[in-house]
Amino acid sequence: MNPRANAEILAVDNVSVTLSGRQILREVSFRIGAGELTGLIGSNGAGKTTLLRVILGLVTPTAGEVRLAGRPRTRRNQLVGYVPQKITLEPDMPLRARDLVGLGLDGHRFGVARPSAARNAAIADMLDAVDATRFADARVGNLSGGEQQRVMIAHALISRPRLLLLDEPLANLDIRSGHEVVHLLARISTEQRIAVLISAHDMNPLLPVMDRIVYLAAGRAVTGTTAEVVRTETLSDLYGHHVEVIHTQGRVLVVSGDDSGAVRTGSAVQTSGGDAQVRRG
Amino acid sequence: MAGFFEPGFFSSAPVHVALTVGGIVAVVSAVVGTFTVIRGQSFAGHALSDIGTAGGSGAFLVGVPTLYGFVAMNLTAAGVMELIGIRRPRGRDLATGIVLGAALGVAALFLYWDTTVSSTTGATINVLFGSIFTISTSTVPVVAVLGAATVAVIAALYRPLLLTSVSYDLAAARGVPVRLVSVGYLLALAVAVSLSSISIGAILSTALLIGPAATALRLTTRTGLAIGLAAAIGVAATWAGILLAYDSAAWSAGQQGWPVSFCIVAAVFACYLLASLRTRQSRHQRAR
Amino acid sequence: MFSNFMLNTWEAATIVAVVAGVVGFFTVLRGSAFAAHALPNGAFAGAAGASLLGVNALVGMGVFSLAGAVTIASLGRRARHDVATALTIVVLLGLGDLFLSRTTEYAPEIYSLLFGEILGVASTELAPTAAIGAACIAAVVVLYRPLMLSSVMPEVAEARGVSARRMDLCFLVVIALTTTMAVPVVGSLLIFSLLIGPPAAACAFTTTPRQAIVVSVLMALGIVWAAIAISYLTNLPIGFFVGTISAVFYTAGRGWVFRRQTRTAPSDPSRP
Numbered sequence: 001m002n003p004r005a006n007a008e009i010l011a012v013d014n015v016s017v018t019l020s021g022r023q024i025l026r027e028v029s030f031r032i033g034a035g036e037l038t039g040l041i042g043s044n045g046a047g048k049t050t051l052l053r054v055i056l057g058l059v060t061p062t063a064g065e066v067r068l069a070g071r072p073r074t075r076r077n078q079l080v081g082y083v084p085q086k087i088t089l090e091p092d093m094p095l096r097a098r099d100l101v102g103l104g105l106d107g108h109r110f111g112v113a114r115p116s117a118a119r120n121a122a123i124a125d126m127l128d129a130v131d132a133t134r135f136a137d138a139r140v141g142n143l144s145g146g147e148q149q150r151v152m153i154a155h156a157l158i159s160r161p162r163l164l165l166l167d168e169p170l171a172n173l174d175i176r177s178g179h180e181v182v183h184l185l186a187r188i189s190t191e192q193r194i195a196v197l198i199s200a201h202d203m204n205p206l207l208p209v210m211d212r213i214v215y216l217a218a219g220r221a222v223t224g225t226t227a228e229v230v231r232t233e234t235l236s237d238l239y240g241h242h243v244e245v246i247h248t249q250g251r252v253l254v255v256s257g258d259d260s261g262a263v264r265t266g267s268a269v270q271t272s273g274g275d276a277q278v279r280r281g
Numbered sequence: 282m283a284g285f286f287e288p289g290f291f292s293s294a295p296v297h298v299a300l301t302v303g304g305i306v307a308v309v310s311a312v313v314g315t316f317t318v319i320r321g322q323s324f325a326g327h328a329l330s331d332i333g334t335a336g337g338s339g340a341f342l343v344g345v346p347t348l349y350g351f352v353a354m355n356l357t358a359a360g361v362m363e364l365i366g367i368r369r370p371r372g373r374d375l376a377t378g379i380v381l382g383a384a385l386g387v388a389a390l391f392l393y394w395d396t397t398v399s400s401t402t403g404a405t406i407n408v409l410f411g412s413i414f415t416i417s418t419s420t421v422p423v424v425a426v427l428g429a430a431t432v433a434v435i436a437a438l439y440r441p442l443l444l445t446s447v448s449y450d451l452a453a454a455r456g457v458p459v460r461l462v463s464v465g466y467l468l469a470l471a472v473a474v475s476l477s478s479i480s481i482g483a484i485l486s487t488a489l490l491i492g493p494a495a496t497a498l499r500l501t502t503r504t505g506l507a508i509g510l511a512a513a514i515g516v517a518a519t520w521a522g523i524l525l526a527y528d529s530a531a532w533s534a535g536q537q538g539w540p541v542s543f544c545i546v547a548a549v550f551a552c553y554l555l556a557s558l559r560t561r562q563s564r565h566q567r568a569r
Numbered sequence: 570m571f572s573n574f575m576l577n578t579w580e581a582a583t584i585v586a587v588v589a590g591v592v593g594f595f596t597v598l599r600g601s602a603f604a605a606h607a608l609p610n611g612a613f614a615g616a617a618g619a620s621l622l623g624v625n626a627l628v629g630m631g632v633f634s635l636a637g638a639v640t641i642a643s644l645g646r647r648a649r650h651d652v653a654t655a656l657t658i659v660v661l662l663g664l665g666d667l668f669l670s671r672t673t674e675y676a677p678e679i680y681s682l683l684f685g686e687i688l689g690v691a692s693t694e695l696a697p698t699a700a701i702g703a704a705c706i707a708a709v710v711v712l713y714r715p716l717m718l719s720s721v722m723p724e725v726a727e728a729r730g731v732s733a734r735r736m737d738l739c740f741l742v743v744i745a746l747t748t749t750m751a752v753p754v755v756g757s758l759l760i761f762s763l764l765i766g767p768p769a770a771a772c773a774f775t776t777t778p779r780q781a782i783v784v785s786v787l788m789a790l791g792i793v794w795a796a797i798a799i800s801y802l803t804n805l806p807i808g809f810f811v812g813t814i815s816a817v818f819y820t821a822g823r824g825w826v827f828r829r830q831t832r833t834a835p836s837d838p839s840r841p
Binding site: 377 | 597602603605644648651654655656660662664667670675676680684685756758761766769806810811812815816820823
Binding site: 053056057058080082084086087088089090093094095096099100103106107108109110111112113137139 | 315319321436437438439440441443444446447448450451452453454455456457498501502503504505506507
């Protein structure tokens with residue numbers, strides 16, 4: 001079997017979204033196949049969250065369509081697992097990590113869950129897969145950002161989705177936790193043949209694992225491999241004015257050409273280049 | 282043991298009614314209240330019961346049992362809350378507060394008319410602070426049915442309610458009918474608050490809604506256990522309060538006893554303080 | 570209605586309105602609506618206790634509402650703020666109920682303390698009321714800048730050494746004192762409307778904090794004076810008018826904001 005022929009899981013075709021008189025997305029198109037990890041990169045305000053909400057079915061596009069595994073996107077689509085950027089977690093919320101993952105299995109069904117050995121085993125397996133077993137019985141509100149993230153990933157995965165969406169999973173994590181999450185997601189994507197879409201405003205942490213990139217700027221998107229997309233010509237075309245793509249010390253910086261030295265996106269360092277050296281250790 | 286249960290306690294008919302209604306109300310309030318605390322909606326729960334005063338005092342005016350006035354007013358207010366649903370919490374708090382103020386103003390008017398027009402001096406105390414010892418026996422089956430229905434609604438909404446409390450978007454993306462769940466919960470809250478309004482009063486009903494639930498949440502991590510514990514604490518506090526009020530009437534020999542609503546609130550608060558002390562102690566022990 | 574025995578009411582109400590307008594602005598800014606609703610009930614319990622013990626009502630009210638502020642602050646440290654406030658409200662109301670049940674004026678006293686009474690202020694109480702009012706305003710003036718900073722940008726304030734917890738407690742104390750002097754006239758359940766209605770409306774119509782405070786005070790005065798006048802003429806309870814007229818002002822403010830939003834162009838570059 002040709003390993004390059006991945007089953008198409010998500011197809012976004014010419015999606016445009018206009019909200020409150022503003023055009024947020026303009027004819028965005030891309031495809032994601034099984035087992036592929038795609039980065040949705042764009043600065044804040046570029047339309048990443050809106051695009052994710054369209055894929056989730058929470059926002060209806062003004063034009064274009066979204067297809068999941070060949071079928072048009074309907075409300076009750078169980079093919080998509082979602083890890084939101086923020087969840088409301090008060091410290092006294094009576095949910096253990098274990099319970100939260102259990103909700104991923106059947107939280108959308110009415111009534112109370114009937115305890116069963118099979119259900120508990122499935123939950124235990126999933127917690128093990130994300131390496132969360134040691135805090136499985138702790139209150140979710142007491143976990144660190146990275147630990148909560150892993151529980152939410154387990155929650156999303158337990159219903160066996162074909163597509164996993166993560167909204168800015170690295171935003172509130174320290175570098176090491178971010179590193180662990182990224183590699184966990186890459187492993188899951190390959191092992192379970194799941195399509196993974198990660199949104200981020202900084203592409204650098206994802207560079208080692210991204211198969212494809214969807215680069216969003218001012219509502220328009222360019223898609224392809226990192227080598228194809230993250231180039232001066234391509235991005236200048238996308239932005240509508242000259243931007244310079246600089247590769248340095250294994251990192252990518254996208255520098256806007258009109259403001260003197262203002263850094264737009266894709267940089268891990270917003271201050272000086274000296275910091276990059278210190279952090280790389 | 283003499284003096285703990287004053288004579289006549291177990292044979293008194295009003296006490297039977299009080300214990301029955303109080304017990305049902307405590308359980309219903311605890312079940313709904315656990316979710317109220319989880320969702321951080323204590324103010325909404327309290328505002329709802331205060332808004333209900335307008336309904337209760339109005340019912341008094343037209344000669345209808347206050348329970349129906351409370352239920353009508355609270356259901357309406359809950360429905361309006363859902364419709365308005367201002368997203369930003371601060372704006373929502375202010376709007377709730379304003380409606381609360383207007384409703385209390387109307388209640389002031391109705392209660393004034395209650396005392397002057399129908400010359401029933403007990404209206405104010407009855408509506409605001411409850412009258413668990415004067416509930417008629419015909420109300421008991423109504424309370425039981427409403428209580429059972431409310432608990433059934435919460436049981437049916439159990440999982441989606443938890444999921445929406447964790448993340449509204451996540452639940453919507455999973456296909457949960459989030460609007461329906463929200464409405465269902467608010468209606469259950471409205472009925473629960475109405476039931477506790479007739480037992481400990483409209484402005485004190487928050488004690489049974491929030492107190493036992495908050496106490497249980499400090500003691501356990503599991504949702505199901507928290508609800509059960511809250512119900513147990515609520516019933517215990519209510520019955521202890523009723524007993525205390527009854528006893529105090531016997532102790533003061535001829536004078537009025539302590540108001541039963543105060544006794545129940547005091548018992549609930551005492552439980553909460555005990556639980557807080559206990560968790561503080563265990564945290565210190567762990568730190569050592 | 571301007572006879573001798575009504576003058577006390579007019580004077581006390583004027584002081585109350587001015588202070589409520591000023592303190593209310595910060596209440597709205599900090600989102601302390603729930604606390605502003607809770608603390609007056611301390612004054613209720615205090616007045617009840619004072620009448621039982623034969624102590625000066627203002628003293629009783631002051632003590633209990635300060636106790637309420639401290640209770641909310643200390644309970645709120647380990648638990649959620651809204652839970653702490655809810656529990657404090659019911660305990661204070663319950664205590665007030667207990668105290669008044671020991672007196673002979675049970676029902677009428679409850680009513681007038683909760684909903685206000687037009688003749689609720691004795692001449693001897695005017696001076697202390699004015700003193701408390703002046704203290705509240707002085708506190709706001711002195712704390713103006715750190716209070717503004719910690720209300721709008723708590724992290725920045727924390728970094729500059731303005732402890733959020735201390736500001737919280739200070740402000741709760743200010744609300745407690747404000748409501749103490751207001752309860753005899755407006756009632757403990759309704760002083761809250763005066764604390765949030767006029768400021769919320771004022772914020773809708775003005776652009777700077779100073780303007781908002783001035784307009785808030787003017788609106789509060791208008792509400793209170795109208796309530797007294799109409800209540801005197803119709804014999805209906807003053808609390809009814811305070812609650813409903815405040816709601817009218819608030820709705821006018823929201824209506825204005827809505828009109829302004831739908832008329833201007835909807836494009837907002839700062840939105841994602």
